[in-house]
Amino acid sequence: MSSTTAGASLPSGIRALGSFPDVLFIPEFVFGGLVWILVASTRVYLTIFQGWVMFVSVFCFVISTLLFFLYMCNAHGGKPAWVALDAFYQVIASIFYLSAAVLVAATTMTIKDHMTLGDDTYFKEYKIDIAASVFAFVATLTYVIHMVFSLLRWKSS
Secondary structure (H helix, E strand, C coil): CCCCCHHHCCCCHHHHHCCCCHHHHHHHHHHHHHHHHHHHCCCCCCHHHHHHHHHHHHHHHHHHHHHHHHHHCCCCCCCHHHHHHHHHHHHHHHHHHHHHHHHHHHHHHHHHHHCCCCCHHHHHHHHHHHHHHHHHHHHHHHHHHHHHHHHHHHHHC
């Protein structure tokens, strides 16, 4: 690694799976993918809210996957600019996911307000949206933890 500080460089190869905070890519994939699947499996009640949630979940899933594979292939070559890119992406992803989690929760509350007793269709959608809300907030938490440690790595580089 060409970085001057050993702790400030990005891992490469299989070490990306065992280094913290880069191991957080795995729960980000899992929880982000669950948000994506759950929101996609419901009816669209609030187009702008659910559209933003889908954009965020797909965008973060694709970019996180791309970054992870680039780290696995050692595409960064140990350059410090990649540490800054990683920190910048984690900040953007954290902000995006926080906004998406709030919007999923707002959609869930809207569905709850429109439920009537004995209407199983809304109740099923409501339960799916509750799960999507929980996973969106868990994904937000993993992105925020990843962001904090990526910023610390960037600061020490």
